[in-house]
Amino acid sequence: MDFTTAELQAYLDESLPVEKMAAVEETLRRDPSLLSALETINGRRDAGVHSLGEIWRRNRLTCPTRQQLGSYLLNILSDDQAGYIRFHLDTIGCRYCQANLTDLKSQQAPPAIAQRRKKYLQSSAGYLKSRR
Numbered sequence: 001m002d003f004t005t006a007e008l009q010a011y012l013d014e015s016l017p018v019e020k021m022a023a024v025e026e027t028l029r030r031d032p033s034l035l036s037a038l039e040t041i042n043g044r045r046d047a048g049v050h051s052l053g054e055i056w057r058r059n060r061l062t063c064p065t066r067q068q069l070g071s072y073l074l075n076i077l078s079d080d081q082a083g084y085i086r087f088h089l090d091t092i093g094c095r096y097c098q099a100n101l102t103d104l105k106s107q108q109a110p111p112a113i114a115q116r117r118k119k120y121l122q123s124s125a126g127y128l129k130s131r132r
Helices: 005-012 018-030 032-046 052-058 066-073 079-092 095-108 112-127
Strands: none
8 A cells, every 4th residue: 555755744643544544554564665764754854854734734733722622612613613623623533633622521521429419419409408
């Protein structure tokens, strides 16, 4: 399987979709020329030779911030902003942003202890005496 230079750069940045990452790793086991190509790309990076696209990918300049992802979860972004984030997550498949979104979702859900306390309070509300 042939991979483009951009795909190999994305592989080194761990920003390819999981299936594509697995395909590169499997091909690496069988094809020494692919390993040589990765070494060349990495050598160029170490020497400071970067294209504009590489700089954008490496610094994740197209990724929304955690604050923007949080606003996306709260559904308070404009349609254009929300559309871009959906595109970035679903079409581009940015694993970095998907992981951030998953983390934010886990923080957004109420903890089990708070849910239990609320349930106990609601179930015992009729048994509490008023101090008037």
